Amino acid sequence: MAHAHSVKRHKGLMDWLTTVDHKKIAILYLWAGGFFFGIGGIEALLIRVQLAKPMNDFVSAQQFNELITMHGTTMIFLGVMPVIFALMNAVIPLQIGARDVAFPFLNSLGFWTFLFGGLLLNLSWIMGGAPDAGWTSYTPLSSTTYSLTHGIDFYTIGLQIAGLGTLIGGINFLATIITMRAPGMSFMRMPMFTWTSFITSAMILFAFPAITVGLVLLTFDRILGANFFDVSKGGNPVLWQHIFWIFGHPEVYILILPAFGVISEVISTFSRKRLFGYSSMVFATILIAFLGFMVWAHHMFTTGLGPVANALFSISTMLIAVPTGIKIFNWLFTMWGGQIRFTVPNLFAAGFIPTFVMGGVTGVMLASAPADYQYHDTYFVVAHFHYVIVGGLVLGLFAGLHYWWPKMFGRMLSERLGKWEFWTFIIGFHLTFFVQHFLGLIGMQRRVFTYLPNQGFDLMNLVSTIGAFLMGVGVIIFLVNVVITARQPVGVANDPWEDGRTLEWSIPSPPPEYNFKQIPLVRGLDAFWKEKTAGHKEMTPAEPVGPIHMPSATILPFLMSLGIFIAGLGFMFTSDDFGNNFLNFIFNNYIVTGIGLAITFGSMLWRSLFDDHGWHIEQDELNEKGVKA
Amino acid sequence: MTTPHAPKVTGALPHEPEKATLEGRNKILAFWLFLGGEAVLFGTLFATFLTLRNQVAEGPSASELFSLPMTAAATFILLVSSLTSVFAIQAMHRGNKKSLMGWLSVTVLLGLAFLILEIYEFSVYMIHDDYSMTTSAFSSAFYTLVGFHGAHVLFGILWIGILIGQLLKKGLTVVTAPKIYVSAMYWHFIDVVWVFIFTVVYLLGKAGV
Numbered sequence: 001m002a003h004a005h006s007v008k009r010h011k012g013l014m015d016w017l018t019t020v021d022h023k024k025i026a027i028l029y030l031w032a033g034g035f036f037f038g039i040g041g042i043e044a045l046l047i048r049v050q051l052a053k054p055m056n057d058f059v060s061a062q063q064f065n066e067l068i069t070m071h072g073t074t075m076i077f078l079g080v081m082p083v084i085f086a087l088m089n090a091v092i093p094l095q096i097g098a099r100d101v102a103f104p105f106l107n108s109l110g111f112w113t114f115l116f117g118g119l120l121l122n123l124s125w126i127m128g129g130a131p132d133a134g135w136t137s138y139t140p141l142s143s144t145t146y147s148l149t150h151g152i153d154f155y156t157i158g159l160q161i162a163g164l165g166t167l168i169g170g171i172n173f174l175a176t177i178i179t180m181r182a183p184g185m186s187f188m189r190m191p192m193f194t195w196t197s198f199i200t201s202a203m204i205l206f207a208f209p210a211i212t213v214g215l216v217l218l219t220f221d222r223i224l225g226a227n228f229f230d231v232s233k234g235g236n237p238v239l240w241q242h243i244f245w246i247f248g249h250p251e252v253y254i255l256i257l258p259a260f261g262v263i264s265e266v267i268s269t270f271s272r273k274r275l276f277g278y279s280s281m282v283f284a285t286i287l288i289a290f291l292g293f294m295v296w297a298h299h300m301f302t303t304g305l306g307p308v309a310n311a312l313f314s315i316s317t318m319l320i321a322v323p324t325g326i327k328i329f330n331w332l333f334t335m336w337g338g339q340i341r342f343t344v345p346n347l348f349a350a351g352f353i354p355t356f357v358m359g360g361v362t363g364v365m366l367a368s369a370p371a372d373y374q375y376h377d378t379y380f381v382v383a384h385f386h387y388v389i390v391g392g393l394v395l396g397l398f399a400g401l402h403y404w405w406p407k408m409f410g411r412m413l414s415e416r417l418g419k420w421e422f423w424t425f426i427i428g429f430h431l432t433f434f435v436q437h438f439l440g441l442i443g444m445q446r447r448v449f450t451y452l453p454n455q456g457f458d459l460m461n462l463v464s465t466i467g468a469f470l471m472g473v474g475v476i477i478f479l480v481n482v483v484i485t486a487r488q489p490v491g492v493a494n495d496p497w498e499d500g501r502t503l504e505w506s507i508p509s510p511p512p513e514y515n516f517k518q519i520p521l522v523r524g525l526d527a528f529w530k531e532k533t534a535g536h537k538e539m540t541p542a543e544p545v546g547p548i549h550m551p552s553a554t555i556l557p558f559l560m561s562l563g564i565f566i567a568g569l570g571f572m573f574t575s576d577d578f579g580n581n582f583l584n585f586i587f588n589n590y591i592v593t594g595i596g597l598a599i600t601f602g603s604m605l606w607r608s609l610f611d612d613h614g615w616h617i618e619q620d621e622l623n624e625k626g627v628k629a
Numbered sequence: 630m631t632t633p634h635a636p637k638v639t640g641a642l643p644h645e646p647e648k649a650t651l652e653g654r655n656k657i658l659a660f661w662l663f664l665g666g667e668a669v670l671f672g673t674l675f676a677t678f679l680t681l682r683n684q685v686a687e688g689p690s691a692s693e694l695f696s697l698p699m700t701a702a703a704t705f706i707l708l709v710s711s712l713t714s715v716f717a718i719q720a721m722h723r724g725n726k727k728s729l730m731g732w733l734s735v736t737v738l739l740g741l742a743f744l745i746l747e748i749y750e751f752s753v754y755m756i757h758d759d760y761s762m763t764t765s766a767f768s769s770a771f772y773t774l775v776g777f778h779g780a781h782v783l784f785g786i787l788w789i790g791i792l793i794g795q796l797l798k799k800g801l802t803v804v805t806a807p808k809i810y811v812s813a814m815y816w817h818f819i820d821v822v823w824v825f826i827f828t829v830v831y832l833l834g835k836a837g838v
Contacts, residue, residue, distance in 0.1 A: 102655045171663055174662050205662055206666070207669075208666070209667070213673035213677065217677065224762055224763070225762065227763065227764075228677065228681065228766060228770065233686045233765050234684025234765050234766035236680055243676075246673075605791065608791060609791070
């Protein structure tokens with residue numbers, strides 16, 4: 001062992017820029033996602049201030065369009081997606097008994113491309129105007145005829161880069177779950193969160209390339225003068241709607257499935273019971289994913305596809321209520337007769353169930369094509385999708401964050417503050433969105449920047465705004481909780497909730513960088529619970545203690561993403577006049593784009609030519625620190 | 630397993646060196662998944678093309694534009710290159726590095742020939758026929774679909790070219806073998822895509838269906 005520890009270990013900022021450890025990447029995803037979530041939240045509050053009273057002039061119509069576009073885009077792509085990836089990164093390798101993901105390098109690359117894409121999109125605020133055609137960016141509204149600033153270019157190129165990161169992450173998790181499971185962990189012994197993340201990753205793989213193409217087409221229309229959506233040259237705007245929703249509808253199931261997984265874990269843990277109907281849960285998840293690809297045109301009932309298409313998509317949409325109902329009943333039956341403890345994660349999980357059911361019910365209402373002509377583009381739709389995304393996904397994410405926080409950071413979040421957070425957030429949520437159902441039904445259109453008084457809209461809009469601020473208070477309490485917790489010393493037990501069922505609770509909190517000193521042997525569903533009921537304190541190891549191979553830290557993923565960022569920015573301004581010869585020269589001749597691509601492809605070449613052999617953590621080091629007697 | 634250096638890669642190679650390590654098997658699996666995503670990517674491009682293929686506006690239609698003998702030749706060249714990449718993998722399984730590098734080089738050269746034909750074809754349309762991305766919806770869809778494929782061919786040529794260099798420097802090992810195997814998978818995939826392009830874009834276009 002003469003050469004041991006020859007590996008260079010980074011400290012401070014360089015450690016974060018170069019890390020390939022899934023647990024650190026999870027924290028990066030969490031901070032970045034939280035940052036964008038904050039931006040999207042502020043945008044939401046500005047929207048609600050504008051709508052608080054009729055004929056308000058807090059923001060202009062143009063600013064309002066930019067705010068709603070960026071609120072939707074930011075929340076979906078840059079807020080909740082990364083927090084989902086944070087949980088997946090933090091938990092999945094631990095739940096399947098692995099030392100890391102299948103491709104640590106790609107994991108880091110996925111994070112940095114997402115971050116740079118998100119930054120590029122948000123640069124639009126200070127570089128001449130944000131995108132303003134709604135988060136769906138329908139053509140021809142998003143064409144250069146009607147959207148004159150670079151806003152939509154920031155949208156297409158920013159999302160393109162961020163989407164690349166998501167796709168990379170999806171492939172990585174698929175491979176990880178297929179090949180890296182510990183001995184004995186068959187597919188039907190995988191924890192539910194791992195299952196739903198697995199299916200979500202598969203959906204990412206088959207849905208994201210569609211939006212990649214859609215964004216390319218829109219970019220080409222806007223920057224190269226192509227005619228995909230230009231009717232005067234034979235283009236077809238409905239094509240954009242199809243491509244967008246072929247991606248967009250699976251996307252909403254990509255978002256909600258991991259939340260289903262979190263809820264399954266939390267409810268079963270705090271009911272001290274095995275998840276009711278585990279195999280039907282797995283089946284329902286797969287069925288939701290499958291059907292999720294078959295329903296995209298229910299967003300286009302009023303486009304004029306004809307009665308046959310509308311009828312088929314109505315039926316397929318309603319079918320999704322069946323597997324979703326299976327899940328709801330399974331959660332209820334899990335709680336039935338359990339020893340329920342209402343900890344903060346479980347409060348969020350319990351609050352999730354009725355809230356999500358309400359979103360599901362309005363979903364079935366919207367699925368009825370004739371009725372949809374009445375609901376379409378009203379606040380009824382806004383209420384529906386906020387019930388499923390905030391009332392479903394965000395409550396699920398809060399449940400997951402509170403539940404796994406001690407595992408990620410080694411410190412318990414305050415339960416007292418957490419309860420305050422839960423009640424302010426959920427009451428604020430229902431105040432904000434419940435009235436919006438009725439606003440929509442009495443005719444308030446979505447995406448209008450203001451409205452006339454005395455149409456019956458005034459009071460409900462004010463209530464909605466008050467509710468939004470209450471949600472804001474809930475989020476601030478969460479942040480206060482995080483700051484207070486961060487000042488406490490690390491040192492919670494392996495299994496701080498005491499009823500942990502899955503493998504992540506069998507190792508220290510936070511886990512050592514190699515996760516498992518010895519890969520555990522899995523003997524059944526809820527592997528750790530099974531050992532506990534057999535009277536064991538720890539998992540039975542499946543291998544002797546030996547040196548552990550680790551991948552090397554590297555700056556290359558950061559550089560690759562930086563290169564794509566520069567190339568994207570350069571491509572956007574290829575036909576602009578900057579009033580400056582030098583800038584005109586480097587942008588208009590694709591020189592900036594070329595430099596960016598050179599950085600990216602150069603880094604790829606470097607990665608290919610110089611193999612990373614990684615390094616080993618030796619046995620004596622493991623014995624020194626990794627063991628709790 | 631006692632040094633932090635490279636795993637032992639000398640000595641006799643197993644029959645399928647690309648699957649000898651967990652890293653190699655992971656790489657092949659993930660590449661299959663990636664190709665699944667690529668299939669959706671090209672599927673969406675094909676759907677776009679099929680929607681817009683008759684929307685020629687003022688510009689020429691497919692049957693006025695295309696010349697089948699040249700694209701047929703390009704098709705033949707690309708299909709042969711798929712065959713030579715199979716020979717390369719067979720050589721790899723025999724552990725014959727020299728033959729492997731030879732067949733990979735032939736593959737790259739055939740890919741290059743295909744690409745030159747395609748660039749020539751595009752330049753004829755652009756210069757001679759004044760037919761560009763901005764002419765019509767059909768032209769946008771045509772250049773984007775075929776251009777995406779061409780960019781994939783270019784990437785494949787550079788990639789396999791670099792791998793030949795690595796073979797020269799590092800030899801055929803359990804580290805280089807999976808790289809070669811997935812590059813061959815990639816090459817077959819873009820060949821299959823081309824078969825669809827030849828049928829859907831050129832044959833159907835020329836037939837005026």
